[in-house]
Amino acid sequence: MKALTLSVLLLSTALSGAYVAPVQAEQGLVQKAKADNRQQKKQDKDRERSFEMTEEKLSGIKAELKAKIEHEQNRTDELAKLFSDNEDKLARLEENLRLETGSLGELFGVVRQVAKEIEPNVEESVTAIDANRYSSFVDTIIEARTLPSMPELTGLWLSLSEQIDASARFSSVEVPVVALNGEVNNEKAFRVGAFALVGDQGYLNWDSVRERAVLYSNQPNLVPTASAFQSILSDSGANQAQVWEVDPSRGVILSQRELNPTLQDRLEAAGVVGKVILGLLAIGLLIALYRGLALAIAQVKIRQQLKIPDHIGNNPLGRILSVYNKENNRTVEALELRLLEAVVDEQTHLEKGLSMLKLFAALAPMLGLLGTVTGMIETFQVITLFGNGDPKVMAGGISMALMTTVLGLVAAMPLLLAHNILSTQAENIRNILEKQGIGLVAQQAERDDQIEVFSKGAQLQETPA
Structure with a gap:
């Protein structure tokens, strides 16, 4: 009986020793799982907290954007109303301007026409050599899109007076002349009103763009020279009668004469x-x-x-x-x-x-x-x-x-x-x-x-x- 009891005890002891290790391992896994679960819950809470903060931030930004949109919409409405009011005001002002200016528009048209007519004389004629002090006023009036001012009108009148006075004068000028070999030399010449420019060898063709003169290749029979003019201006030739051929077309006939080929x-x-x-x-x-x-x-x-x-x-x-x-x-x-x-x-x-x-x-x-x-x-x-x-x-x-x-x-x-x-x-x-x-x-x-x-x-x- 004692022996049986002892064997049973030994057997139970062995069986209990055999199951202790798996139970401990299972308990360790449970604890680890619990720890992981707690860690996961903590991370989930952190994520939820981050999501909540982000949602709050986005909600704030959304509210700000809505406020800005509402502000811009109100500003747009105000600007549209202001634009409409300005259009009405501009229409009333234009009508008032039209009524107040009256015939000034026609006057502006006449002034521009006169300025365009005298522009060739001021810019391209031989008078531009020494009589173009007021050419800037002419250019300003031609390019203007508004009514000319009083200084501009005065400048146009002075330019007209200058051209009239220059067309009636015989003056000595110094101009660059292109020689036959291509060299440019400053020579003394005489300007005959607004008709011609005369050098030492005859009539000169004035190039207003390059601001130099070129001798006409085909001169008329009775052609004047600068030396002849100089002798007339001096005391020795004051009483001498001279007959010369003058181009009344201001160089057009001489230019056409150049195009006629010689024999x-x-x-x-x-x-x-x-x-x-x-x-x-x-x-x-x-x-x-x-x-x-x-x-x-x-x-x-x-x-x-x-x-x-x-x-x-x-x-x-x-x-x-x-x-x-x-x-x-x-x-x-x-x-x-x-x-x-x-x-x-x-x-x-x-x-x-x-x-x-x-x-x-x-x-x-x-x-x-x-x-x-x-x-x-x-x-x-x-x-x-x-x-x-x-x-x-x-x-x-x-x-x-x-x-x-x-x-x-x-x-x-x-x-x-x-x-x-x-x-x-x-x-x-x-x-x-x-x-x-x-x-x-x-x-x-x-x-x-x-x-x-x-x-x-x-x-x-x-x-x-």
């Missing part, structure tokens, strides 16, 4: 073909002059030979007569052939050079046509490169085309006329030679007939009855 410019525009045509014309005229003198001298000598037929000279008719004197013992047929040969030789000598004139007269228009075609080809090439919007780009080719045609016709007409005149003179001389030759042949034939009649008569007298 040299036209010849240069014709190019190489034009020079060849002029060379042919010169050679042809020399040939015509030489042959004309030769034919005129021949005609004079022939007239003298006709007056004195017995005195045989060195001329076409004299050579025909010398051939007759040498060959008068031949038969009529042989003499006629010899005289015809001499006439042909003289005709060849008389017509020498006329074929060359005829060739030049026919060649000149053909060369002109060649220059025309060449110029048009050049014009089309320029059009291909630059288009046809600017006529100045095509001016060179067109000028060459037209000038060569003109030169060809100009060269052909005198050459044809000279050829016709010289051919007529040669034909007249040839007719005289043929007429005289026929007369000599007829005289020889009559002489032979008389000799034959005399010989037949002698034979009849010698025959017995």
Whole structure:
């Protein structure tokens, strides 16, 4: 019994020892879980507290924004009301201004028109060199969008007075002048009212933008100079009367005169073909002059030979007569052939050079046509490169085309006329030679007939009855 009790006790002790470790481990996990739960609750409370603070902060910001929106809305309403009131007030003021100004608007328009009319005189005319002290008032009135003030109106009146006074004065000025080599030198010039600016070499073109003067390339015949004006202003030339050509259009006519090309410019525009045509014309005229003198001298000598037929000279008719004197013992047929040969030789000598004139007269228009075609080809090439919007780009080719045609016709007409005149003179001389030759042949034939009649008569007298 005791043994059984002891075994039971041992067994219970062993069993209790076996379950102690798991129970302790479970208790440790429970405590750890509780601690984690407490920590989690603490964190949740902190988060809730943070969320509550953030919500309160956002609620405050929302309230501030609502207050600002309400304030801005009230301000917007106030500004809209103020804008509407200002529009009404502005409309009433504009109406009052229109009623109060009355004809001042028309006056402003007239003032601006006058200012625009005198602006070219103030800014671009030669009077701007030494008479533009009030040009700023003119520019201000032109650019203004409101009624001009009294000082501006006074400045406009002073500017008008200044221009009127300058247009009636002859004054000496010093202006920069562009020389032919491109250098700019200050030279003394004279301003003739508002019409012209005269330098040492003639009229000057005033460039108001660059504020310098350029000499007109094409001056009139009676052109004044600064030295001539200086002599007139001095005591030595006070009583001298001078006549000059003045451009009343204030440089427009002189500018247009520059655009008119001179004869040299036209010849240069014709190019190489034009020079060849002029060379042919010169050679042809020399040939015509030489042959004309030769034919005129021949005609004079022939007239003298006709007056004195017995005195045989060195001329076409004299050579025909010398051939007759040498060959008068031949038969009529042989003499006629010899005289015809001499006439042909003289005709060849008389017509020498006329074929060359005829060739030049026919060649000149053909060369002109060649220059025309060449110029048009050049014009089309320029059009291909630059288009046809600017006529100045095509001016060179067109000028060459037209000038060569003109030169060809100009060269052909005198050459044809000279050829016709010289051919007529040669034909007249040839007719005289043929007429005289026929007369000599007829005289020889009559002489032979008389000799034959005399010989037949002698034979009849010698025959017995």
